[in-house]
Amino acid sequence: MLVLPLAVVFVFSFGERGPAGGYVPAFTFEQYANLPARFTAFKNTLILAPLGTLAALIIAYPLAYQLAVRTDPRWKTLLLVLVIVPFWTSILIRSYAWIFILGGRGIPALLESVGIADVRLINTPFAVLVGIVYGYLPLMVFPIYVSLERLDKRLLEASSDLGARPFATFRQVTLPLSIPGVATGCMLVFILLMGEFLIPALLGGGKVFFVGNALVDLFLQSRNWAFGSAVAVTLIVIMLVTVTVYMRLIGRMGGRRDDISIM
Structure with a gap:
């Protein structure tokens, strides 16, 4: 299948x-x-997908760390449910909400009321990036949360007893041991973003095309199945390269994690 x-x-x-x-x-x-004819779609995808993944990681890691390490166990379930809640609503409805927020009657109108005029947010790469982070943030949070939740707290206590400062403990113990979760979250978000078409179509307004949008156009509108298949195969090859890098990263991080556990 x-x-x-x-x-x-x-x-x-x-x-x-x-x-x-x-x-x-x-x-x-x-x-x-003829692939260069879709160069813009590939360029937007290969720029905004990694940027969206990185932005989601920057926001998700502190959130996952707070939930897994610093939150009272009595509140963890409630807070995790709040992270899941956005998934209860269709991505289409959530994207339309962002159209209003980033549109002329949303944030730009608010900025204009304080003297900052001519701010355009909707139908820009920034709008697409915002939609990406909002839509895929939970997929980044949960793998990192699982890695941090499984972290042996005795390692943190040992690091503190040996005189390491909190930041040193985080850099030398917590971060290396959470790398598998970080890698998993990044791969989940990145792979899905490579085929994303709804968020660019709605928040990009037809001006920010992803490969997914090109495929929809080629298969459903232009009915050029041959060219669409060539674009799809190229996208799959990029995915295979990404997965290969991912597997190597996991292998290296697994070795470092074992070294830390032994210490």
Whole structure:
């Protein structure tokens, strides 16, 4: 069920577009030669997806740390539920809410009332980035939270007893042991962002295209299945490279974690 659709897309990528759209069997590299025509979509995706992942990490790590290490156990369940609550609402509705917040009657109107005029937020890369962080933040929080929750608190106590300051303890003990959770959260968010199309379509207003938007256009509107398949295969290759780097990172971090546990 996983391999067969990928194989079909791979075969289609060497075909041609039919006179009425769709796919005509052929063997040509023409579709791959036309990939520069979608350079903007790939550029936006490869810039905003890592930036969105990094922004989500910067916000998620302190939140997960607070929940796992510094929060009273009696309040953890409630706070975790509050993190989950946004998922109870459709991403479509949440994106429309951000359209109003970032639109002319939202934050720009508020800024104009205090003397800051001509601020445009909606239909910009910034708006897409905000939507990405808001939509995918819980997926970053929970893997990090699990890693920190499983952290052996005796290691923190030992570090403190040996005279390490709190920041040194965090840098040398807590952070290395939470790296697997960080890597998992980053990969979850990054991979999903690479195929994202709804948030750029709504908050980007057609001006900030992702590869996902290009695929929707090629398959459903232009009906150029061959070119769409070539774009999809290229995206899959990027994913495979990312997963390979991820596996190597996990292997290295696992070795360092074992060293810390032994110490």
